[in-house]
Amino acid sequence: MNYIFYLLIVVSIIAGAVNGRLQEVVxxxxxxxELSVKVAFSLIGIMAFxxxxxxxxxxCGLIDYIARLIKPLTGYLFREIPEDSPxxxxxxxxxxxxxxxxxxxxxxxxxxxxxxLQKHNKDKKSASNAMCMFLAMNTAGFQLMPATVIxxxxxxxxxxxxxxxxxxxxxxxxxFVSAIxxxxxxxxxWKPQPVHSSPENQDMEGN
Amino acid sequence: xxxxxxxxxxLWMLPAILILILTLGLxxxxxxxxxxxxxxxxxxxxxxxxxxxxxxxIVSISMLRASGIIELTGEVLSPLLAHFNIPADILPVxxxxxxxxxxxxxxxxxxxxxxxxxxxATTLAAVMVGSSETTFYVLAVYxxxxxxxxxxxxxxxxxxxxxxxxxxxxxxxxxxx
Numbered sequence: 001m002n003y004i005f006y007l008l009i010v011v012s013i014i015a016g017a018v019n020g021r022l023q024e025v026v027x028x029x030x031x032x033x034e035l036s037v038k039v040a041f042s043l044i045g046i047m048a049f050x051x052x053x054x055x056x057x058x059x060c061g062l063i064d065y066i067a068r069l070i071k072p073l074t075g076y077l078f079r080e081i082p083e084d085s086p087x088x089x090x091x092x093x094x095x096x097x098x099x100x101x102x103x104x105x106x107x108x109x110x111x112x113x114x115x116x117l118q119k120h121n122k123d124k125k126s127a128s129n130a131m132c133m134f135l136a137m138n139t140a141g142f143q144l145m146p147a148t149v150i151x152x153x154x155x156x157x158x159x160x161x162x163x164x165x166x167x168x169x170x171x172x173x174x175x176f177v178s179a180i181x182x183x184x185x186x187x188x189x190w191k192p193q194p195v196h197s198s199p200e201n202q203d204m205e206g207n
Numbered sequence: 208x209x210x211x212x213x214x215x216x217x218l219w220m221l222p223a224i225l226i227l228i229l230t231l232g233l234x235x236x237x238x239x240x241x242x243x244x245x246x247x248x249x250x251x252x253x254x255x256x257x258x259x260x261x262x263x264x265i266v267s268i269s270m271l272r273a274s275g276i277i278e279l280t281g282e283v284l285s286p287l288l289a290h291f292n293i294p295a296d297i298l299p300v301x302x303x304x305x306x307x308x309x310x311x312x313x314x315x316x317x318x319x320x321x322x323x324x325x326x327x328a329t330t331l332a333a334v335m336v337g338s339s340e341t342t343f344y345v346l347a348v349y350x351x352x353x354x355x356x357x358x359x360x361x362x363x364x365x366x367x368x369x370x371x372x373x374x375x376x377x378x379x380x381x382x383x384x
Contacts, residue, residue, distance in 0.1 A: 001356060001357070001358050001362070004362070005263060005267060008267035008268065008270070008271055009267050009270060011271070011274070011276065012267070012270035012271045012273070012274040012276065013270070013274070015271075015274040015275060015276035015279065016270070016273065016274035016275065019274060019275040019276075019279070021273060021274060021275050024273040024274070024275075025270050025273045025274050027273065028266070028269040028270045028272070028273035029266055029269070029270060031269060032262075032265045032266035032267075032268070032269030032270065033262055033265075033266050035265050035269070036258060036261035036262040036264075036265040036266065037258060037261075037262075039261055039265070040254050040255065040257055040258045040261055041254065043250075043253075043254045043257075044250055044251055044254040045250070046250075047249075047250035047251075047253055047254050048247035048248070048249070048250025048251065049247065049250070050250075051246045051247055051249045051250050051253070052242075052243035052244060052245075052246040052247035052250075053224075053225065053228055053243065053246070054246060055242050055243065055245060055246025055247075056228050056229065056232045056237060056239050056242050056243055056246070057228045057231075057232075059232065059235070059237045059242050060228070060231045060232045060234075060235040060237045061231075061235060062227070062228060062231055097220075098340075100216065100220045102220060102221055105221065105224075107348060108250070108253075110349060111253055111348070111349060111352040111353075114349050114350075114352055114353045115352070115353055117353075118353040118354075118355075123357075124354065124355075125354070125355060125356055125357055126355065126356075126357035126359065127350065127355050127357060127358050127359045127361050131349075131350075131355065131361070132358075132359055132360055132361040132364065134349075135345065135346060135349055135350070135361045135364075135365065136361065136364045136365065136368065138340060138345050138349065139340050139341075139342040139345050139346070139364075139365035139368060139369070140339075140340065140365075140368045140372070141338065141339050141340025143337070143338070144216075145214075146333070146336070146337025146338070148312065148337075149312075149315070149333050149336050149337035150337075152312070152315060152316050152319055152333075153319060153324070153329070153333055155319075156319040156320055156323070156324045156329075157323075157324045158319070158324035158325060158329070159324060159325050163330075164330060164333045164334055164337060166383075167334050167376075167379045167380060167383055168333070168334050168337040168338045170375070170379055171334055171335075171338040171372055171375045171376045171379055172337075172338035172339070172372070174371060174372070174375040175338060175339070175368045175369070175371050175372035175375060176368075178367075178368055178371045179364055179365070179367075179368035179371075182364045182367055182368065183360070183364050186359075186360040186363070186364060187360075190359055190360045192359060193357075
């Protein structure tokens with residue numbers, strides 16, 4: 001992330017200078033910073049609401065029930081999660097909220113899932129395999145109905161906006177499945193760096 | 208038919224979840240009001256925790272967009288795109304959709320309004336925007352909330368999945384429209 005952060009900023013400044021848009025780039029620092037706080041603050045209310053609801057769902061055993069229901073699937077995809085962790089339930093809730101286009105609910109629930117995953121993470125600064133898998137599933141953005149896009153199409157007088165639903169569903173499924181496969185592959189070959197560097201991280205045990 | 212069903216499902220999903228959680232809570236004798244407020248307290252903390260991570264990502268991506276390099280990349284890549292039957296107007300969407308959701312939606316609206324409805328580019332852009340989530344934003348928020356700074360392969364997988372999505376969108380749209 002260090003290099004990406006460096007590259008994004010330095011490339012922007014150099015490209016801005018070359019394009020004669022350095023002033024715009026400088027202005028973007030302020031507008032970007034303002035926007036970040038706006039985004040974070042706009043999350044507070046909805047975050048509080050869903051974290052509250054999720055706490056009830058957990059106390060009444062709903063999350064554990066869902067976790068047990070999808071055990072066969074999560075057991076394979078998220079090997080690190082212990083049997084009794086509610087993380088699997090949170091993950092399932094978050095992904096289904098996403099699938100139904102409830103991104104307002106999906107983000108707080110997803111963050112709660114991340115907190116559960118963090119409990120089982122050995123190195124608190126570094127992403128665990130389970131976290132990477134969850135994020136891969138999330139960034140692929142599996143959605144059953146692209147409601148916002150259809151709304152834009154309708155506003156422009158698009159004749160048959162619903163015709164994009166099937167191709168979008170197909171594309172998002174392909175991206176979703178390939179994200180899971182790639183995360184599984186990387187998990188094998190991209191081991192976390194040991195907290196204390198030791199020579200034994202070159203083990204070739206494999207399968 | 209499918210859309211009608213999906214509309215109803217989308218509308219009822221949230222109310223159904225709320226009724227389910229609250230009813231189950233009462234049946235199991237959970238003090239739902241207390242437990243709710245106790246959980247909701249976390250909301251502020253989590254939102255404030257992600258600010259540093261959001262600032263890092265959103266500021267650097269705002270700078271990148273302001274620098275004009277995205278348009279420049281578009282010009283460089285346009286001969287390649289023509290080869291795959293991809294309209295040049297789509298390029299900004301392809302690049303921006305991993306970086307910023309609101310920007311991708313904005314560019315898509317521009318395309319839809321400028322090129323008019325029922326244009327191939329509009330359809331392709333719609334499928335691309337509708338089928339993706341903003342990788343950088345998701346990573347910043349989710350990892351930021353738990354204080355992870357070493358992402359390992361998470362970003363790479365996210366971007367590769369976006370690339371797969373772009374290729375799939377082009378292929379599917381070429382075959383269908």
